[in-house]
Amino acid sequence: MAPQVFFHCYPTVLGHCGIAWTERGVVGSQLPEETPSLTRDRMWVRFPAAREVAAFGELPAAVQAACEGVRALLAGEARDLLEVELDDSAVPAFDREVLALTRRIPVGQTLTYGEVAMRLGQPGAARAVGRAEGHNPFAPIVPCHRVMGAPSAGKAANLTGFSAAGGVATKLKILAIEARATGQQAGEQQDLF
Structure with a gap:
């Protein structure tokens, strides 16, 4: 039961x-x-x-x-929320791996879907990573807002898709809050490389 x-x-x-x-x-x-x-x-x-x-x-x-x-x-504190105990038993295995890695992205830093896939040892899985992030049941405890599309046409990051209400505008708002919490300007989040 x-x-x-x-x-x-x-x-x-x-x-x-x-x-x-x-x-x-x-x-x-x-x-x-x-x-x-x-x-x-x-x-x-x-x-x-x-x-x-x-x-x-x-x-x-x-x-x-x-x-x-x-x-x-x-509210603007640099919090990683790693102390929150998650029950991810209903989450598919690949998605659990993606979300576990995403959860460890520090406040003020971002990765692309491709970088997450590479870190998982599955370099061709960027789209699958994007799907897993899009189905994240734990936002913002698991900070899927810190994962972006690959840079294109001179942009530092591609802010495509965000399934929360408000879409990309909500993602940008949370990233701006986190940037201020770490002393950065919005859009200056540091890659982990």
């Missing part, structure tokens, strides 16, 4: 985020939709059998800490 899933929606500087968990860890995180009610609706769609926990004080301590970590990250 599958463990009971719970979820909670909570305010951040960008809007209301959502988090879902079982006794094994966080099974999903949601960046803000356009309104708090749309974030809640999105959580119901993603986790239809979940029970909502409305009061922050009723959350397990680890989930409270995860929410506070996301709040801090989105």
